[in-house]
Amino acid sequence: MAYDALVWSSLHGLVIGDKSVERSGKVPGVGLVHAPFALLPTPFPESHWKQACELAPLFNELVDRVSLYGKFLQDSLSRTKKVDLLTSGLLDIHSKMLHINKKEEIRLGLHRSDYMLDEQTKSLLQIELNTISSSFAGLSCLVTELHMFLLTHYGELLGLDSKRIPGNTAGIKYVEALAKAWHECDNPSYFPQLYNTHLVATIQKTLAEIDRDGKLLPDGTLSVDGQAVAVIYFRAGYTPIDYPSESEWRARLLMEQSSSVKCPSISYHLAGTKKIQQELAKPNLLERFLDNKDDIAKLWKCFAGFPRREGGGNNIYGMRETLIRLQKEGNEEDAAYILMQRIFPTVNSTVLMREGCCRKDQAISDLVIFGAYLT
C-alpha cells in the first residue's frame, strides 16, 4: 500500500523540492520528492469537524471587523512593537495608512485556522489563525485524494470506508477567491504572463524586485514592469528574515499604498498576529467586533488563550502563576510572550511516509480549516 501511495504521489503532483538535491528549489521540475504524508487519515469526531467548519466564516468576519479598528490594532500591539521588529515595521506602515485615512474597498482574506482536540476537555481548541500565506491548501487536497484512492482499494481490507473522508476543495476555492477578487477590480491586467486556470495574468516577484520594478501611478494603481496589478498575493513577508533590507519594507509600503487588493492587507496581517488573538480571547472583547451572541459563544468556546485558563482546570497551575506574574510584573520582553492553555491532543499511532520510507510512530494531529473571505 505504501508503494502504491508513493507511485500515486509521483503521478499526481504530491511532490516537493528535495533539499538534498543541489538545484532543487532553484529550478522547477528538478530534484523532486514526494511530500511527507500520513499513509492513512486519522480518525476525528465528525461533530468537532463540523464545529470547526462552522467557525471558519466567523473567523473570517472577525478578522475583517478587527482590521477596521486601526486604533485597537495599534494599542494592542504597542508592547509587542518594542520587542518585535516585524510587528514594529508592519505597525509603522499601518499607522501611515491610518494617517492618510487609506481605505481598502475590496478586502480578500485567505485564512487558515488550526485546531487541536483536547483529550481532557473533549473540546476543539484553536492553535492559531493564519491570515497571511496560509499554506497546504493545495497539498492537503492531494493528500485527501490519496487517502480516498487508498481506501477505495484497501478500505475493505482495513475496515475503513473511503466515503467517510470529508471532501477537500481548499485549493480550488482559494484560486476561485483570487479570481473573483481580480474580477472585482476595474482595470484588470490582461498581459500574457503565466495564467492560471482562470486566465488571469500573474507575475511572481520577490519583495526586493517589487521595490525595484514597481511604482505607484497617480490614480493609485500599482504598476509592475508597466503592468497594472489587480491583486497581490503574499507568499512571503511574514517573518523578519523576509525583510533583510529597507528595500523589502519599501516594497511592502508601496503595495499597501496602492489600490490593488492585498491578500493580506497590513491590517489583516496584524489581525492575525498571536498577540491580537490573545487580546480577542479576553472577556467581552469579541462583543466589540461582533453582534451575534451565538457566533461570539462559538468563537469563545474554541479559544485556548490565557483567560480560558480560569475555567479549564489542569495540572500546570504552579507554572501558570509564574506566567501570570511574568505578564504582570515582567519586563517588556516577558510581557510579549503569549500565554496559552496547555492542550493535550489525542495521540494516534500513525504510519508516516517520508523520502520513500515508511515509519510507524505516535503522532498528534492538527485539524486545519481553510476559509476565504471577499468583501
Next chain:
Amino acid sequence: MAYDALVWSSLHGLVIGDKSVERSGKVPGVGLVHAPFALLPTPFPESHWKQACELAPLFNELVDRVSLYGKFLQDSLSRTKKVDLLTSGLLDIHSKMLHINKKEEIRLGLHRSDYMLDEQTKSLLQIELNTISSSFAGLSCLVTELHMFLLTHYGELLGLDSKRIPGNTAGIKYVEALAKAWHECDNPSYFPQLYNTHLVATIQKTLAEIDRDGKLLPDGTLSVDGQAVAVIYFRAGYTPIDYPSESEWRARLLMEQSSSVKCPSISYHLAGTKKIQQELAKPNLLERFLDNKDDIAKLWKCFAGFPRREGGGNNIYGMRETLIRLQKEGNEEDAAYILMQRIFPTVNSTVLMREGCCRKDQAISDLVIFGAYLT
C-alpha cells in the same frame, strides 16, 4: 514559458526517475525529475496525421492475421534465429505452442507504430511497429496536455492555436483495453492487490519471480502466489538482457502455455520483429494476410522496407547495391541485417527541455500512433 512548463510537469506527473539520484528507480516517489520534452509541439501536416491514424487499425489486424500463420513466422525468422538469441528463444517457445496446437482465444494487442515524414517524397514512412511494451502512451498524453496548457496561455503571443493540437487519450485507452480483456475472462482474480481505476487486481513481478511463484493449474490457469491471472502485460522480455538465465525463459514458456491473455503472445511478439516487417514489405505478401485491396494499398504506401527502394529514387544507390549483395551472397549474419529505405525527415528548430534546462536545437520528430486490438 519554460518555467511554467517545468512547474506544470511537477504538478501533473510528467516526471521520471533521476538517474543521478542513488535511490531513484528503486524507491517510488524519490529522486524525481521532469521528463524531457519539447517545449512546443512540432508542426505536422494534418493529412499525414490522419493517414497514420487510419493505418493503426490496419496494422492491428495485420499483426493478428500474421500471428495466426505459425509456419510463416518460423520460416521468415529461420535465418535470424541462427544469429539472434532472443528470436531463437522466442521461436522455440512458439514452435512448442505449434506442436501442442495452442490457441489464443482472447488476443490483446497494444501496438505503437512509429513514422517519419520523408522530406523528399513527402510520404509518411513507417520506422517500426512495436507489439510489446509500447512505451510513452502515458507520458505522451501529459506532453499533449502540457502543450495545450502552454498554447492556451502563450498561443496568442506565439501565433499558435491550442485547438489545433490533436487530442491524445492513448494512456486511458490502453488501460481500457486491458480492463476489457480482463472482463472477457471467465475467472478474473478479485484479490485486494494494487488496483487500477477499473478496480482490477494487478501483481507486478519480474520474469524470474514468475518462474519462482507461478504455476500452471490443470485447467490451464496461470496461478501466481495462489491467484488466478487473467491478463499478462509485459514491460520486459523484448531484449536479450531481459533473459539473463534459463529462469526467465521458463517463465515466458509458463505464461505462454497458460490460458491467460498475453499482451503480447509470443506470436504477436514475433509478428512485431523487424525481420517480419521486412518480409511483409515484399511484393504480394500483404495479400496473403489481408483481403481488402484499399487497406493493402494504404499499408504498402507507408513501408520503408527494402523493396520500396525499387520505387523511391534517392541518392544512396551505390551503397544500396552493396547492401543487396550482402543480402544475396552474405553469410547468415549479414543476411540477418534489415535493409530500409533511407528516410530524410523534416528538420525543425525545437526548444528542448531536459533536467530543468532549456536548449534550442535542430530536431527531427517521430509521429507515433498507439493502437489497441482485442479479439
